Amino acid sequence: MKYDVVVVGAGPVGSTAARYAAMNGAKVLLLEEHSSIGSPVGCTGLLSTRAVEECDLKPSDEFVFNSVRGAFVHAPDGQYLPIDGKQTKAYVVSRKNFDRALAVMAVEEGVELSLKTRAVGFEKESSEAGTGTKENGTKKSSPVKLKVLRNGKPETISTSVVIGADGVKSRIASYAGLGKPARILPGIQIEAPYASDDSDFVELFPGSSAPGFFAWTVPLDEKVSRIGLALEPGLALEPGLACKIGPGENSPLSYLEKLLCSNPHIKERYSGGMLDFVVGGIPIGPLEKTFSDGVLLAGDAAGQTKPTSGGGVYTGAFAAKIAGKIAAEAALEGDTSARRLSEYDRLWRKGLAKELEVGMKIHDYMGKLEDSQLNELIGSLNTPSILNTITEYGDMDHPSVLMRKLMFSGNSLRLMKAFGTFVKTLF
Numbered sequence: 135m136k137y138d139v140v141v142v143g144a145g146p147v148g149s150t151a152a153r154y155a156a157m158n159g160a161k162v163l164l165l166e167e168h169s170s171i172g173s174p175v176g177c178t179g180l181l182s183t184r185a186v187e188e189c190d191l192k193p194s195d196e197f198v199f200n201s202v203r204g205a206f207v208h209a210p211d212g213q214y215l216p217i218d219g220k221q222t223k224a225y226v227v228s229r230k231n232f233d234r235a236l237a238v239m240a241v242e243e244g245v246e247l248s249l250k251t252r253a254v255g256f257e258k259e260s261s262e263a264g265t266g267t268k269e270n271g272t273k274k275s276s277p278v279k280l281k282v283l284r285n286g287k288p289e290t291i292s293t294s295v296v297i298g299a300d301g302v303k304s305r306i307a308s309y310a311g312l313g314k315p316a317r318i319l320p321g322i323q324i325e326a327p328y329a330s331d332d333s334d335f336v337e338l339f340p341g342s343s344a345p346g347f348f349a350w351t352v353p354l355d356e357k358v359s360r361i362g363l364a365l366e367p368g369l370a371l372e373p374g375l376a377c378k379i380g381p382g383e384n385s386p387l388s389y390l391e392k393l394l395c396s397n398p399h400i401k402e403r404y405s406g407g408m409l410d411f412v413v414g415g416i417p418i419g420p421l422e423k424t425f426s427d428g429v430l431l432a433g434d435a436a437g438q439t440k441p442t443s444g445g446g447v448y449t450g451a452f453a454a455k456i457a458g459k460i461a462a463e464a465a466l467e468g469d470t471s472a473r474r475l476s477e478y479d480r481l482w483r484k485g486l487a488k489e490l491e492v493g494m495k496i497h498d499y500m501g502k503l504e505d506s507q508l509n510e511l512i513g514s515l516n517t518p519s520i521l522n523t524i525t526e527y528g529d530m531d532h533p534s535v536l537m538r539k540l541m542f543s544g545n546s547l548r549l550m551k552a553f554g555t556f557v558k559t560l561f
């Protein structure tokens with residue numbers, strides 16, 4: 135069977151890319167290695183209202199557990215910054231049900247979905263896929279031969295374009311020689327009984343409890359929260375321990391245990407035990423190239439995650455729509471060369487690259503601050519004028535908008551004191 139587009143990975147990005155390819159006239163196959171969509175989950179499920187919209191979904195009881203309107207940002211010394219967005223800013227979702235809703239939409243659009251089907255390589259000759267030869271002046275592309283294990287049995291699937299939406303450990307990226315994200319933050323999280331002060335707010339804990347990134351509590355309701363953290367391996371872990379999830383003095387698990395047992399705020403509200411346990415890696419920094427002959431990468435596979443929050447659903451869905459459209463158009467035109475597919479790379483970077491770049495600078499700056507510096511920074515931002523600006527312009531998908539507004543809203547002296555010359559380097 136020959137397809138126009140085969141999408142590897144039925145996460146939010148794969149289902150969205152597949153749907154957009156089908157909407158643009160392609161015959162599409164969506165592969166998922168697991169026997170169930172949305173499982174296992176490697177996510178906190180905190181999605182901005184914009185992220186849900188970007189996926190063309192309306193918030194629904196089918197996948198939304200809770201709505202949040204702000205955050206309490208806790209300094210290491212116990213003071214906190216109350217950021218109240220005054221209206222729903224994000225949803226706490228069941229990622230399993232969210233991913234399933236997106237897969238259903240893809241199937242409704244005509245996408246063929248194949249579970250228990252793992253992509254395991256390209257057949258040799260497909261390295262020439264998309265290179266294109268001129269025949270009567272027309273560009274032609276040879277198909278990609280994707281090797282899969284369907285229910286454990288080997289098969290080869292022929293397609294014009296493969297979209298690798300196979301997550302942070304993307305095999306498609308490595309088969310296509312596109313490399314891997316330079317940095318992957320190991321993340322760990324439990325869902326547990328936790329008495330929230332206010333279940334309309336998430337809690338964030340930057341500082342030494344999660345070196346290089348932050349810890350969080352995200353309420354499902356007033357009794358249960360997702361409590362987790364992610365780390366910057368270079369800052370937190372001994373060399374060689376990077377991404378190790380498990381016991382050990384410097385492992386993410388040991389940091390989580392310390393957070394639960396030693397952070398006075400969390401210790402007081404956490405009643406012990408867990409209802410769910412999640413581990414996963416967050417790619418930081420996009421790949422230099424997200425296309426090759428007959429191949430595109432989207433979502434975590436392309437490192438499109440936001441470096442400030444670790445969220446990848448909004449950015450991934452944004453890129454997925456472009457990937458689906460360009461893949462379909464290229465396949466139907468009969469030109470799937472790297473040159474033709476590079477349009478995808480150009481378009482997604484046009485929409486996201488600047489924000490990811492600013493986000494990376496904020497990530498690197500914040501991650502290196504000592505606890506004492508964070509105490510001072512959070513203390514100095516706690517003024518009515520700054521909090522009002524954060525309320526008005528705070529945006530988890532576009533942090534640069536807030537930084538710019540803060541700089542030019544009469545707070546610049548205070549900000550310069552708090553951030554030094556760093557803010558100037560952002561723009």
Ligand SMILES: Cc1cc2nc3c(=O)[nH]c(=O)nc-3n(C[C@H](O)[C@H](O)[C@H](O)COP(=O)(O)OP(=O)(O)OC[C@H]3O[C@@H](n4cnc5c(N)ncnc54)[C@H](O)[C@@H]3O)c2cc1C
Nearest residue numbers: 143145147167178179180253301321414433434445446447
């Ligand atoms: C601890 C943690 C918390 C997070 N919290 C948030 C959050 O609150 N909000 C947010 O927006 N983001 C969050 N993220 C990031 C978010 O989970 C990812 O950015 C998002 O899931 C990326 O979607 P994706 O479709 O690219 O990849 P994935 O969701 O990882 O989906 C990839 C799919 O591909 C399948 N697959 C892999 N290899 C193959 C293969 N060879 N063949 C077939 N199928 C394959 C996998 O089984 C999987 O279903 C978090 C990540 C972590 C680790």
